[in-house]
Amino acid sequence: MKKVLTGNFATAYGAKAARVNVIAAYPITPQTTIVEMLSEIVADGELDASFVKVESEHSALAACIGAQSAGSRTFTATSAQGLALMHELIHWAARARLPIVLANVNRAMGPGWSIWADATDSIAQRDTGWMQLYCENNQEVYDTILMSYKIGEHADILLPALVNLDAFFLSHTSQVVDLYDQKTIDQFLPPYNPKIKLDVNHPRSFGALTSPEHYYEFSYKIQNAQEKAKEIIRKVGKEFGEMFGREYDLTESYRCEDAEFILVNYGTLAGTVKDAVDRMREKGIAVGSLKIRYFRPFPSEEIQSVLKNVKAVGVIDRAISYGHEGPFFTEVRSNLYGSKASLYGFIAGLGGRDVSIMDIESMVDYMKKEQPSHLIWIGVKK
Amino acid sequence: MARKKRADQPIVIKGASDTPPMAASMGSMEWNKTASWRSIRPVILEEKCKRCMICWKFCPEPAIFPTDPPKIDYEYCKGCGICIVECPFDAIVSEKEGK
Amino acid sequence: MSSTTESKPKKIKLTIPEEEIMNPGHLACLGCGASLAMRYVLKGLGKKTILSIPACCWAVIDGPFPYSAAGVPVHHCAFETAAATACGVTHALDQSGQDDVTSVAWAGDGGTFDIGLQALSGAAERGENMIYIVYDNEAYMNTGIQRSSSTPHGAWTTTTPVKHYKKGLKKNIMEIMTAHGIPYCATANIGYPEDLIKKVKKAKETKGFRFLHIYAPCPTGWKHPPDVTIKISRLATETNVFPLFEVEDGIYKINKKIKNPKPVSEYLKIQGRFRHLTENVVQSIQKEVDQRWTRLQKMEQAFGEKTE
Numbered sequence: 001m002k003k004v005l006t007g008n009f010a011t012a013y014g015a016k017a018a019r020v021n022v023i024a025a026y027p028i029t030p031q032t033t034i035v036e037m038l039s040e041i042v043a044d045g046e047l048d049a050s051f052v053k054v055e056s057e058h059s060a061l062a063a064c065i066g067a068q069s070a071g072s073r074t075f076t077a078t079s080a081q082g083l084a085l086m087h088e089l090i091h092w093a094a095r096a097r098l099p100i101v102l103a104n105v106n107r108a109m110g111p112g113w114s115i116w117a118d119a120t121d122s123i124a125q126r127d128t129g130w131m132q133l134y135c136e137n138n139q140e141v142y143d144t145i146l147m148s149y150k151i152g153e154h155a156d157i158l159l160p161a162l163v164n165l166d167a168f169f170l171s172h173t174s175q176v177v178d179l180y181d182q183k184t185i186d187q188f189l190p191p192y193n194p195k196i197k198l199d200v201n202h203p204r205s206f207g208a209l210t211s212p213e214h215y216y217e218f219s220y221k222i223q224n225a226q227e228k229a230k231e232i233i234r235k236v237g238k239e240f241g242e243m244f245g246r247e248y249d250l251t252e253s254y255r256c257e258d259a260e261f262i263l264v265n266y267g268t269l270a271g272t273v274k275d276a277v278d279r280m281r282e283k284g285i286a287v288g289s290l291k292i293r294y295f296r297p298f299p300s301e302e303i304q305s306v307l308k309n310v311k312a313v314g315v316i317d318r319a320i321s322y323g324h325e326g327p328f329f330t331e332v333r334s335n336l337y338g339s340k341a342s343l344y345g346f347i348a349g350l351g352g353r354d355v356s357i358m359d360i361e362s363m364v365d366y367m368k369k370e371q372p373s374h375l376i377w378i379g380v381k382k
Numbered sequence: 383m384a385r386k387k388r389a390d391q392p393i394v395i396k397g398a399s400d401t402p403p404m405a406a407s408m409g410s411m412e413w414n415k416t417a418s419w420r421s422i423r424p425v426i427l428e429e430k431c432k433r434c435m436i437c438w439k440f441c442p443e444p445a446i447f448p449t450d451p452p453k454i455d456y457e458y459c460k461g462c463g464i465c466i467v468e469c470p471f472d473a474i475v476s477e478k479e480g481k
Numbered sequence: 482m483s484s485t486t487e488s489k490p491k492k493i494k495l496t497i498p499e500e501e502i503m504n505p506g507h508l509a510c511l512g513c514g515a516s517l518a519m520r521y522v523l524k525g526l527g528k529k530t531i532l533s534i535p536a537c538c539w540a541v542i543d544g545p546f547p548y549s550a551a552g553v554p555v556h557h558c559a560f561e562t563a564a565a566t567a568c569g570v571t572h573a574l575d576q577s578g579q580d581d582v583t584s585v586a587w588a589g590d591g592g593t594f595d596i597g598l599q600a601l602s603g604a605a606e607r608g609e610n611m612i613y614i615v616y617d618n619e620a621y622m623n624t625g626i627q628r629s630s631s632t633p634h635g636a637w638t639t640t641t642p643v644k645h646y647k648k649g650l651k652k653n654i655m656e657i658m659t660a661h662g663i664p665y666c667a668t669a670n671i672g673y674p675e676d677l678i679k680k681v682k683k684a685k686e687t688k689g690f691r692f693l694h695i696y697a698p699c700p701t702g703w704k705h706p707p708d709v710t711i712k713i714s715r716l717a718t719e720t721n722v723f724p725l726f727e728v729e730d731g732i733y734k735i736n737k738k739i740k741n742p743k744p745v746s747e748y749l750k751i752q753g754r755f756r757h758l759t760e761n762v763v764q765s766i767q768k769e770v771d772q773r774w775t776r777l778q779k780m781e782q783a784f785g786e787k788t789e
Binding site for chain 1: 545546547564569574577
Binding site for chain 2: 493494495496497499501503504505506507508509511512513514516517520543544546547548549550552555674700706707708709710711712
């Protein structure tokens, strides 16, 4: 059934379709309508779940961790400051191997207070062990939430997923979203059934003091799970395609096969870049787009295979690691070590600044004319 | 007296292949015989003992069996001396450990 | 310890449940009040209990990975999240139909009075169906005896050294919890195990958010010999420093009315953490204890059970 939904409503419908048992969330602009819609859905009995109206984001993730450990499928959502407040527990959820799904509305960190699109908040969670991905449109948000539970709950993975959607560009923008038949969804995503959980019939402790004798191996296991996740993501993405008609992968290439210039991008920018690619192709410029869906696990194989023989690669980051460069640029470049491609690191759209098709054309223009540079500010008013 | 068989040895873990994915416990602390913590040991004088069970009641480990008379579990008794102080009949005395 | 014992002759009577759920072999200090508190609470709650334990002494007492001494499922959680984690567990139990299992947050005074206060207040206000138990040893003992807002006036801790001993009063957590309008909150003392276990059982049978404040001396942090832990516990109540009372649906009930309360100096002098106090300060402390006791009595007069 097709509905016109904002990204936030698509998120709420995704959680509903995934039949989550426990939701614990705290409102923050621009995530609030996720929380409000879910409150209504639960109150109307459309979803049989407990919605805990916790008193902070930190408690939200703590409640999800408690509930997930006791065997419930849980969901939460937040943004920027809220995600930052959760940070301690973001580490916790991954290390405890709890496949929680968190929808994060990518928003700039203050001060000054900004409620607009920026990826700094989610990138700061990069090293915690969560799977992390960026959505281009509302359909992808809905689909991704469903897939993230299936992938995360896989016995060899057991990792939480951070599903990112841009503030306002997706969260509050209405698009057509195809909502699937619940029976088919239930076939795709069976109930959560963890092998190890809080159980009075098998009393154990979880997360006790772990000496250097054992801690190292737990970290090793998390890394192994992330690496295995690449295989499961591809598998589930294919299965999703077969059951629902939309196939997904770790990355998405658009007109890259014969491209001279490829723009690597993520989030809503992916849509704008594809339009820009089409326009530039009409002008005869051999441009392609490589959209990175999954930042963690990092799609090293895809990036190498698509970008290895290209003349120039421009990475568009909606974040910057102060003191160095754009975080996606750093990782793509290190992944392309040894390649002959010229690499350009573009910073654009911080704090919700609009990135237009013309801005993207100017990036390709830069790549044609200028020497490679790791830090090129697009649209900044000096 | 019948006593449940207790774990005597710590759990040996080879590495990543024989632990759960997360830090979930695999056994109890029973193998850890805290007897080695003692510097004094309580000794119950059976003739003076009135079987009030106050010693059993206040043992933090617990390391006293509620039998007739109560019996100190010297595998775990840490020698805190609470039972000695709390006994209303001075029926528990303190002896230096390892004498 | 399992309870396979010889049959007891008639004269042996146990005033608290016999079954031991917690195993010995754990890492508590000699004479640890927190260890006894857990032993009693588990006797009162039984095996169908899930504990959420934040950073505190019990996070270590239970034993390192891969062991556990508690005998019930233990969910170690981040320092300030005891109440939030336990409330998450409650909802999971509710969703899976396990209404005979009790979710319990088991935290020290640090994780309750200070860093955990927000989550505690939030869970209490929402009326989460769980029990929150604080075992109070009046400082951050696990990290090495630093002051908390539960540290009493006059006490030495490593962050309130003798020249700067703690001047402020102990935070009145029972008044804070009563103000949340929860169905049941009570103080309990390991020196009175029968009363403690009775309250635990009462809490278990009540629905909604229940709170227990358990007094648990710490020989290491209070600087007293380990064998007087119970003696000090009793003195705390006998001097009205730690009165035993319950507030059930807003009705106050003092459980033990001490006819001739002992002077607080008797309580203070056997603890090394108070050794530096002058006579003046001891008198101030006596005044404060008397004031709090009077206030509590007045609350019982105003809000106690009215017998016609």
